[in-house]
Amino acid sequence: NAGVTQTPKFQVLKTGQSMTLQCAQDMNHNSMYWYRQDPGMGLRLIYYSASEGTTDKGEVPNGYNVSRLNKREFSLRLESAAPSQTSVYFCASSLRGPTDTQYFGPGTRLTVL
Amino acid sequence: GESVGLHLPTLSVQEGDNSIINCAYSNSASDYFIWYKQESGKGPQFIIDIRSNMDKRQGQRVTVLLNKTVKHLSLQIAATQPGDSAVYFCAENIGINFNKFYFGSGTKLNVKP
Numbered sequence: 301n302a303g304v305t306q307t308p309k310f311q312v313l314k315t316g317q318s319m320t321l322q323c324a325q326d327m328n329h330n331s332m333y334w335y336r337q338d339p340g341m342g343l344r345l346i347y348y349s350a351s352e353g354t355t356d357k358g359e360v361p362n363g364y365n366v367s368r369l370n371k372r373e374f375s376l377r378l379e380s381a382a383p384s385q386t387s388v389y390f391c392a393s394s395l396r397g398p399t400d401t402q403y404f405g406p407g408t409r410l411t412v413l
Numbered sequence: 414g415e416s417v418g419l420h421l422p423t424l425s426v427q428e429g430d431n432s433i434i435n436c437a438y439s440n441s442a443s444d445y446f447i448w449y450k451q452e453s454g455k456g457p458q459f460i461i462d463i464r465s466n467m468d469k470r471q472g473q474r475v476t477v478l479l480n481k482t483v484k485h486l487s488l489q490i491a492a493t494q495p496g497d498s499a500v501y502f503c504a505e506n507i508g509i510n511f512n513k514f515y516f517g518s519g520t521k522l523n524v525k526p
Contacts, residue, residue, distance in 0.1 A: 304456070331511070342502060342516030343457070350511055358512045390456050398511050399445050399464075404456030 302326055304405035306391050312411045313381045321376040321408050323391030331394045332374035333358075333402065334366060336387040343390065349374055350397070381412045425523040432490040434520045436503035439484060443505040448477060448488045451519070452499045460488070460501075490522075498524045 307322045325332065330351045335343040345358030349368040363385060365377045374393075378385060389408045394400040426432045438446070444465045449457035463470045463477045463486075470477050476489040486503050502519035 340518055342504075342518045343514075344516070345512060345514055348511050356512060392456075397509070398506050398514065399462075399509055401459045401462075404458070406454075406456050 306405035310409050318379050324373045325393040329393035333392040334376045335390045338387050383412045386412045423521045426493050428526050432493045434488045434501050436486040438505045443507050445506040447504045450499045493524050495524050
């Protein structure tokens with residue numbers, strides 16, 4: 301069991317470039333989440349997918365899009381990166397809902413110049 | 414969003430001592446609380462959770478206390494070990510909603526040998 305995996309681990313973009321962060325889980329979890337973590341701040345929810353085929357906005361969705369490709373994979377896309385999106389991005393999954401334990405991936409450290 | 418804060422940004426304890434990490438929350442409608450541990454360069458790891466209908470919950474070497482009257486949450490770690498050195502943060506969930514997770518910024522625990 302690899303748990304939750306994320307790629308890439310590090311990425312540097314120029315303002316205006318686009319990229320997709322990949323996330324996959326092998327625990328047969330129904331729910332998946334994308335968070336960002338900024339220095340000195342708590343995690344903030346960007347988007348979540350309660351089940352395969354559904355996605356919904358979290359606290360800070362602007363500038364991002366997501367795709368729940370199948371039960372295993374949940375990707376996060378930045379269409380036109382901005383310096384304000386410099387952050388560490390974490391993907392997580394849980395078996396059913398918000399009161400089930402969330403398992404986090406190792407994170408992607410993104411810098412936008 | 415609602416705020417989840419921590420009283421002490423850094424806590425240093427001697428190996429073998431007990432540690433207490435505190436968290437204040439502001440929304441009396443919060444139903445569910447979680448403590449996470451985050452080691453440097455890694456994703457958050459679930460430690461223990463508690464629902465609002467409980468005052469105390471114990472795990473292995475950890476205890477979470479919930480005081481709803483003053484909206485305060487604490488994590489007690491018994492016999493603190495060097496491997497406990499990490500950032501600890503609490504999170505609250507309001508109304509068992511997917512998109513109502515709010516995370517504190519964290520307390521760094523340093524365990525001195």
